[in-house]
Amino acid sequence: MQRPLLFTPLKLRGVTAPNRCVVSPMVQYRATDGQLNDYHLVHLGKFALGKFGIIFTENCAVEPRGRVTQGDLGMWDDGQIEGHKRLTRFIQQEGSLAATQITHAGRKASSPRQFDKPDEFGPKGAGWERWQVVAPSALSAGERYSESPVALDVAEMDSIVRKFGEAARRADAAGYDVIEIHGAHGYLLAQFLSPLSNKRNDQYGVDRAGRMKFPLMAAKAVRENWPEHKPMFIRVSAIDGGGGWDVDDTVAYAQELKVLGIDVVDTSSGGLTGLSTALPVKRALGFQVPFAAAVKRGAKIPTMAVGLILDGPQAEKILQDGDADLIAIGRQALYNPFWPVHAAQEMGCDTDFSMWNPEYGWWLDKRKNNLPVERAATGQVK
Numbered sequence: 095m096q097r098p099l100l101f102t103p104l105k106l107r108g109v110t111a112p113n114r115c116v117v118s119p120m121v122q123y124r125a126t127d128g129q130l131n132d133y134h135l136v137h138l139g140k141f142a143l144g145k146f147g148i149i150f151t152e153n154c155a156v157e158p159r160g161r162v163t164q165g166d167l168g169m170w171d172d173g174q175i176e177g178h179k180r181l182t183r184f185i186q187q188e189g190s191l192a193a194t195q196i197t198h199a200g201r202k203a204s205s206p207r208q209f210d211k212p213d214e215f216g217p218k219g220a221g222w223e224r225w226q227v228v229a230p231s232a233l234s235a236g237e238r239y240s241e242s243p244v245a246l247d248v249a250e251m252d253s254i255v256r257k258f259g260e261a262a263r264r265a266d267a268a269g270y271d272v273i274e275i276h277g278a279h280g281y282l283l284a285q286f287l288s289p290l291s292n293k294r295n296d297q298y299g300v301d302r303a304g305r306m307k308f309p310l311m312a313a314k315a316v317r318e319n320w321p322e323h324k325p326m327f328i329r330v331s332a333i334d335g336g337g338g339w340d341v342d343d344t345v346a347y348a349q350e351l352k353v354l355g356i357d358v359v360d361t362s363s364g365g366l367t368g369l370s371t372a373l374p375v376k377r378a379l380g381f382q383v384p385f386a387a388a389v390k391r392g393a394k395i396p397t398m399a400v401g402l403i404l405d406g407p408q409a410e411k412i413l414q415d416g417d418a419d420l421i422a423i424g425r426q427a428l429y430n431p432f433w434p435v436h437a438a439q440e441m442g443c444d445t446d447f448s449m450w451n452p453e454y455g456w457w458l459d460k461r462k463n464n465l466p467v468e469r470a471a472t473g474q475v476k
């Protein structure tokens with residue numbers, strides 16, 4: 095049988111992903127002072143054993159003030175490089191690409207964890223404290239978020255742009271193969287893009303070109319500090335969830351990003367305001383795939399699709415239809431860290447378990463012969 099696209103390699107600049115299955119960035123709130131620890135190594139390392147082609151860390155803040163929560167990973171200090179190195183070494187040793195996402199949360203920083211109750215702020219006894227947050231304009235993101243963000247002045251914006259560049263340099267030093275800017279979900283870059291959160295009257299506001307200026311400066315700084323041979327992604331919210339930023343805007347933005355040397359647009363949606371706002375699109379299988387397709391066709395740039403992609407055939411169809419080049423798996427990877435090798439089994443294209451580490455695969459292949467005939471015949475041994 096012809097090998098599914100999902101399990102064919104993808105070359106991006108000077109690196110090659112062994113397949114198109116990607117672990118989407120997923121924050122765990124387990125860091126102290128932004129340091130990567132054993133928890134992150136095990137949490138992300140298991141996806142390498144599951145044979146995801148690219149494995150993303152959660153969002154790593156470019157400065158402490160830009161963390162979503164106090165437990166987020168950081169990329170703001172050289173002292174954080176060593177912890178990240180442990181992770182990249184392991185992931186690469188197992189044959190996957192190590193990827194990281196860098197971010198500034200702006201007005202959505204200093205938040206409780208998603209599952210914290212209204213009277214909680216972080217883990218019991220950990221002493222988490224809130225801090226002053228910043229934004230394009232002094233407008234709150236709504237309930238759960240700071241009521242009083244401070245509008246950034248131009249000198250501070252320049253400093254944040256530099257910090258994006260420095261974070262890219264550290265990510266390279268830590269050995270990551272891929273970097274992604276988190277420009278989605280209502281974090282700082284998305285706050286600049288949307289007219290609902292950016293009410294500035296200076297050159298960084300007013301119209302679409304003005305509102306795109308700061309995010310493009312950040313992207314440029316990252317590209318300049320990230321090696322030529324390594325690919326750079328950006329995550330966008332194709333629509334902001336409040337009606338201020340739309341797919342047409344995203345296509346125009348992606349065209350500019352492409353000129354700056356961005357290789358893949360990771361196409362998400364929503365998040366500009368708090369949880370009480372209506373979701374921008376109804377949650378259904380592959381609900382954001384049309385955005386990935388629109389950006390891919392409109393801006394002629396590779397895209398990554400994300401959002402309720404659950405199984406191999408669904409993922410394969412997205413690739414076959416030419417709607418995206420990579421498939422990001424979030425919650426389904428939490429449910430099943432072995433998602434790629436299981437999908438390959440179910441699609442009948444790895445009947446000898448050769449996608450697995452030999453330390454697992456050899457035994458599973460041997461076991462196959464001891465299974466009831468009707469199961470062994472299909473190679474489907476789950």
Ligand SMILES: Cc1cc2nc3c(=O)[nH]c(=O)nc-3n(C[C@H](O)[C@H](O)[C@H](O)COP(=O)(O)O)c2cc1C
Binds near residue numbers: 120329401402403
């Ligand atoms: C636990 C968790 C943490 C997340 N953290 C991040 C993050 O750090 N950065 C990001 O861009 N998206 C984050 N997301 C969003 C996911 O990357 C993904 O886009 C979303 O869950 C939809 O994909 P899914 O339906 O496959 O889970 C997170 C999602 C989950 C479930």
